[in-house]
Amino acid sequence: MSNVNGVNNNNISFQTLDPAALSQQDFIAAVYLERGSMLDGEVRRIAKDIETSNNLLHSVNTLINKANIAQYSDSNYDAPTWTQNGKNIVLDNGYGLGFQTDDAGNTSFTLVDAEGNQLIYKDKTLIPVAAGGSADASEVGIPVMNDMTMVLDDGTEITFETGAAGVAFDSSDFSGGLADIQTITIKRGNQGMTINDVNTADPKIVAAALNGNTLDTLDNDGHVLLEAGGLNSWEYDGVNLASLTRTDPNDADVQVSGYSARKLAFQNNLNEEYSGGLPALTSAEKDIITNTLKITLNDSSGEGRLTQQEWATLKTGLQSAKENLTGSNQLQTVQLQRALTTHNQNYDAMSNAENKIYSLLRDIVNNIK
Numbered sequence: 247m248s249n250v251n252g253v254n255n256n257n258i259s260f261q262t263l264d265p266a267a268l269s270q271q272d273f274i275a276a277v278y279l280e281r282g283s284m285l286d287g288e289v290r291r292i293a294k295d296i297e298t299s300n301n302l303l304h305s306v307n308t309l310i311n312k313a314n315i316a317q318y319s320d321s322n323y324d325a326p327t328w329t330q331n332g333k334n335i336v337l338d339n340g341y342g343l344g345f346q347t348d349d350a351g352n353t354s355f356t357l358v359d360a361e362g363n364q365l366i367y368k369d370k371t372l373i374p375v376a377a378g379g380s381a382d383a384s385e386v387g388i389p390v391m392n393d394m395t396m397v398l399d400d401g402t403e404i405t406f407e408t409g410a411a412g413v414a415f416d417s418s419d420f421s422g423g424l425a426d427i428q429t430i431t432i433k434r435g436n437q438g439m440t441i442n443d444v445n446t447a448d449p450k451i452v453a454a455a456l457n458g459n460t461l462d463t464l465d466n467d468g469h470v471l472l473e474a475g476g477l478n479s480w481e482y483d484g485v486n487l488a489s490l491t492r493t494d495p496n497d498a499d500v501q502v503s504g505y506s507a508r509k510l511a512f513q514n515n516l517n518e519e520y521s522g523g524l525p526a527l528t529s530a531e532k533d534i535i536t537n538t539l540k541i542t543l544n545d546s547s548g549e550g551r552l553t554q555q556e557w558a559t560l561k562t563g564l565q566s567a568k569e570n571l572t573g574s575n576q577l578q579t580v581q582l583q584r585a586l587t588t589h590n591q592n593y594d595a596m597s598n599a600e601n602k603i604y605s606l607l608r609d610i611v612n613n614i615k
Contacts, residue, residue, distance in 0.1 A: 292582045299578060303571045304486055305534050306564055307475025312525040313561035315401040316554055321435030326454035328432070328439055335441075335451065338434065339400045351447040355430075357396075357404070363477040365396070370424035372396075374487075376478040388480065388487065389508055391415065391423045392515040393468030396480070402434040403520060405465050409445065415513045417495045420506040423513055431465045433458040467520045469512050475568075482511065524557070526550045535560070539567045 329336045333345040340360025347353050357365040362377030372388040375381045395405040408425040415423025426445035432438065438458035442450040474481045482490060492510040494500035502510060527535070527550035535541050541563040544556045552560065 289582065289585045292578060292585055296575065296578045296582060299571060299575045302534070302538065303568065303575065304474060304479075305531070306539070306568050306571060307479065308472070308481060309527075309531060309535070310561060310564050310568065311399050311472055311474055311481075312527075313557045313564065314399045315397065316524050316552070316557035317401070317561070321401070321437070323435060323437045323456060326437055326456065328437065328454040330451055330453060333449070333451070335432075335439070337402060337432070341398060341400070341402065343404075343432075345441075345444075345449055345451075347447045353444055353447060353449055355444070357477060359399075359477045361476060365477040367427065370426060374478040374480060376476070379478075381478075384505055386488070387505060387508075388471075389424055389505065389512060390427055391425055391509065391512045393466045394512065395467040395470050395520055397470060397472050397520065398477075399473045399475070400434070402432065403462070403467070405431040405433070405467055407431070407465060415509065417510070417513070420502075420509055423509055429465075431461050433462050438462070462519075467518050468516050470518060470520045524551065524554065527552065535563075539563070541567065 327338055335343040337343065342358050343355060344358075345353060345355045354366065354368045356367075364375040364377075366373040366375060367390075369383070370390050371383050372390060373381050373383045374386055374388070381387075390406065390408060391411060393405065393407050395403050397403055406427045407429040409428050411423050411425040413422035413424075415421075428443070428445045430441040430444055432440075432454075436456050436458045437454060438456075438461040439454040440452040440461065442452065469482065471487070472481045473479070474486060480487045487508060489503075490507050490511060491501045491503045492507045494502045495510070527545070529550070532543060532545075532550055535543050541560070544559055545552055546556065
């Protein structure tokens with residue numbers, strides 16, 4: 247038996263059933279159970295393939311991010327290109343930043359990209375939201391606790407400078423520690439822009455000027471996060487925030503994940519300067535490019551320090567790989583849904599068969615009486 251309703255079972259073992267050794271009821275149940283076991287194995291295989299594909303897609307997005315930074319981060323402008331319309335700011339490459347004030351006088355803002363993904367600031371938390379979707383701040387939110395810089399895919403640095411936390415962080419129950427963003431500094435090459443009084447009902451937007459380098463030396467970049475293929479996905483210290491874990495300070499044998507792990511990661515003030523410039527490839531990334539994605543890697547340095555032109559060439563191959571992976575992921579999702587449907591239908595059929603046999607036996611016993 248190579249398939250069940252089109253589901254491949256070549257690599258799934260099963261036992262041969264002997265109908266002579268079983269009652270009719272037991273034989274039917276055993277057939278359905280064996281078939282269910284094969285379908286269960288197929289569901290698990292497809293789910294594992296999807297997980298592998300998602301991890302690879304994340305790596306590709308991170309590499310494209312590095313290629314964009316290599317291409318754009320040293321931009322040298324002759325005149326500012328960012329524009330302001332009231333409380334809305336139009337940046338380069340489809341990015342935009344808009345400020346809103348609620349009835350209580352609190353300021354929030356929304357950063358959007360060309361695809362419609364968003365990064366929303368509300369209640370001292372940055373919330374990544376995929377285009378057309380929604381998000382729960384307690385599940386995906388990024389707690390604002392100290393200075394941090396978000397580096398966009400095009401190399402733009404957006405630095406959030408914070409005030410003191412209203413309530414100190416308590417590691418025993420992961421409460422407190424959140425702080426207001428007071429100032430936003432935007433830098434890309436020699437272009438810069440500042441938004442002051444963000445923690446008030448009337449933030450002050452200072453027009454873009456060719457002072458990006460000066461602003462970069464004056465602010466503290468703090469914790470640096472890299473956009474990983476969209477404003478809905480961020481990477482910190484080489485790890486996607488969705489997968490970030492930290493050791494529980496209350497129990498060294500426990501790993502904390504989710505919002506609590508992010509609070510542990512950003513609880514301390516960090517004096518850090520993001521230098522930008524040309525990023526380098528790690529050995530693991532070089533292995534993914536050449537051995538997994540089968541992309542020809544031009545690396546004149548031999549050590550992963552690609553030139554700007556080499557990054558541009560690599561970016562073309564990475565974008566093609568991303569399209570293929572996205573298409574493959576969609577197909578795998580359809581296959582998983584089909585396999586799950588067949589899996590559920592099998593157990594429904596088994597239940598119906600058992601009920602019919604039970605009803606038949608009950609009727610026979612009643613007639614005997």
